[in-house]
Amino acid sequence: MESKSGANEQVVEQANIAHSILKTPSTFSQYKALLAKDIRQEFRTREMLTSMGIYALLVLIIFGVAFSQMPSSYEIMPISGGLIWALIVFTSLLGLNRSFSHEKEEGSLQGILLVPLDRAVIFLSKATSNLLFLAIVELITIPLFYFFFLSSEIVADTLWLAVIPIIVGTVGIAGIGTLLATITMSTRGKDVLLAVLFIPLSYPLLFACVSATSAAIVGDSMMMSNYISSVALAAGYDVVMILVSWLLYDYVVSA
Amino acid sequence: MKKNNQNTIKTDTLAIEAKGLSKLFGVRRALDGLDLKLPQGAFLSIFGPNGAGKTTLLSILSTLARPTKGKAKVLGFDLNENSDDIRGQIGLISHRSMLYPDLTAEENLLFIARLYGLKDPKGRVDELLDAVELTLRRHDTVRTFSRGMTQRLSIARSLICDPKLIFLDEPYSGLDPHAVDILDGLIAQIRDGRSFVMVSHDLQKGFDLSTHVLMLAKGKEVLFSEKENLDFEAFAQQYRATVGMGVV
Numbered sequence: 066m067e068s069k070s071g072a073n074e075q076v077v078e079q080a081n082i083a084h085s086i087l088k089t090p091s092t093f094s095q096y097k098a099l100l101a102k103d104i105r106q107e108f109r110t111r112e113m114l115t116s117m118g119i120y121a122l123l124v125l126i127i128f129g130v131a132f133s134q135m136p137s138s139y140e141i142m143p144i145s146g147g148l149i150w151a152l153i154v155f156t157s158l159l160g161l162n163r164s165f166s167h168e169k170e171e172g173s174l175q176g177i178l179l180v181p182l183d184r185a186v187i188f189l190s191k192a193t194s195n196l197l198f199l200a201i202v203e204l205i206t207i208p209l210f211y212f213f214f215l216s217s218e219i220v221a222d223t224l225w226l227a228v229i230p231i232i233v234g235t236v237g238i239a240g241i242g243t244l245l246a247t248i249t250m251s252t253r254g255k256d257v258l259l260a261v262l263f264i265p266l267s268y269p270l271l272f273a274c275v276s277a278t279s280a281a282i283v284g285d286s287m288m289m290s291n292y293i294s295s296v297a298l299a300a301g302y303d304v305v306m307i308l309v310s311w312l313l314y315d316y317v318v319s320a
Numbered sequence: 321m322k323k324n325n326q327n328t329i330k331t332d333t334l335a336i337e338a339k340g341l342s343k344l345f346g347v348r349r350a351l352d353g354l355d356l357k358l359p360q361g362a363f364l365s366i367f368g369p370n371g372a373g374k375t376t377l378l379s380i381l382s383t384l385a386r387p388t389k390g391k392a393k394v395l396g397f398d399l400n401e402n403s404d405d406i407r408g409q410i411g412l413i414s415h416r417s418m419l420y421p422d423l424t425a426e427e428n429l430l431f432i433a434r435l436y437g438l439k440d441p442k443g444r445v446d447e448l449l450d451a452v453e454l455t456l457r458r459h460d461t462v463r464t465f466s467r468g469m470t471q472r473l474s475i476a477r478s479l480i481c482d483p484k485l486i487f488l489d490e491p492y493s494g495l496d497p498h499a500v501d502i503l504d505g506l507i508a509q510i511r512d513g514r515s516f517v518m519v520s521h522d523l524q525k526g527f528d529l530s531t532h533v534l535m536l537a538k539g540k541e542v543l544f545s546e547k548e549n550l551d552f553e554a555f556a557q558q559y560r561a562t563v564g565m566g567v568v
Contacts (some may be wrong), residue, residue: 089437124328175414176432
């Protein structure tokens with residue numbers, strides 16, 4: 066009995082000494098590791114970027130076909146803010162649906178959940194990578210939208226102000242979209258479910274961003290008077306929803 | 321005994337201590353009031369038919385799921401209050417590799433080493449790749465690996481934090497005989513100083529590896545015993561009688 070307990074003690078002491086290979090990792094270093102993994106993986110497979118990019122181009126083509134049927138007197142400027150956001154929202158839904166496909170394939174998310182780390186770090190890194198990939202696609206498709214539909218129009222001097230609601234809106238889409246993509250990733254029919262949850266939840270953000278983008282493109286003084294309040298509403302939505310997502314993520318990802 | 325840090329495990333601590341552990345999925349009772357005491361250094365094999373609660377028990381003990389009722393301590397740490405302390409000292413080897421197929425073997429291990437915050441991630445990765453004989457394939461993506469090679473890398477992944485307690489969830493599932501031999505060898509290599517909990521459908525293999533045996537049915541304990549108190553044939557017969565299915 067005594068020798069058994071001695072052997073046990075030796076075994077446990079060995080294990081404790083071996084444990085000294087660990088140090089306490091900082092939250093930032095864990096965030097960097099998760100983000101670097103997502104970026105490396107995406108630039109190797111180009112899965113999200115290719116699918117989102119092609120989809121956005123197809124939407125632009127459909128817009129083009131639709132506008133070719135319109136009378137020449139038709140004004141495109143007042144509705145171009147809405148069109149840009151339709152392009153961004155549908156493209157991002159496609160990307161968000163794919164954002165957890167690598168984590169699901171071999172149960173890798175389970176492997177991450179076994180590591181002692183704040184679950185919110187997983188949310189933050191995934192939201193950052195989604196934001197980055199969305200921004201890359203927007204950097205290509207929004208100039209294309211301008212080239213195809215607005216280059217022959219006389220746009221307002223305030224056009225550059227459209228960049229602000231686009232940035233604020235994309236941050237919000239990445240934030241709330243990441244939370245919803247986590248909720249729906251294990252469900253059947255996740256593609257539809259994500260859209261069904263995403264559109265109503267992000268409605269205030271989309272409404273504010275469409276208003277601000279349209280105002281910046283048209284430059285009309287009455288519309289511009291709402292610009293600041295629309296951007297403020299969108300920014301407020303971002304802060305609230307990202308904080309809520311941060312707080313809920315542990316529960317959502319462990320469910 | 322010298323203590324290295326606050327996470328040091330006391331020598332008299334049990335590897336697992338559970339009391340009244342229950343888990344409900346809706347109205348279905350996946351685990352029903354399970355009590356369990358497992359000493360450190362033990363190898364527990366869990367048997368039972370599909371739906372017996374084996375994987376649910378493993379998920380709860382490895383902090384991946386929360387129990388609906390009951391309490392448990394893993395390596396002396398409370399499951400609900402100190403889950404991060406537990407996570408730093410456990411490993412999970414599953415039939416799913418938990419690897420990223422489009423990353424290389426080295427990138428997969430370095431990623432997880434950085435998440436754990438190892439002092440020398442590169443050195444640890446070199447050491448583990450060598451241990452699982454994958455040094456020459458370190459720059460190849462996991463997608464190009466055979467099932468056996470993937471499983472070896474998955475084992476290296478689970479050992480990255482030098483865990484004191486290793487959970488094995490049907491680790492032999494889908495392996496060819498050669499890969500089974502390699503996995504047997506690796507388990508034998510890492511067995512010293514560690515405790516194991518394995519879920520298996522292979523009665524003979526699970527019995528051979530174990531020091532303790534737990535049989536579950538409908539979320540309840542049917543049998544829990546040290547192996548030395550059991551005879552395999554009698555155990556297999558009881559398994560058949562209880563579970564009502566063929567063995568081996």
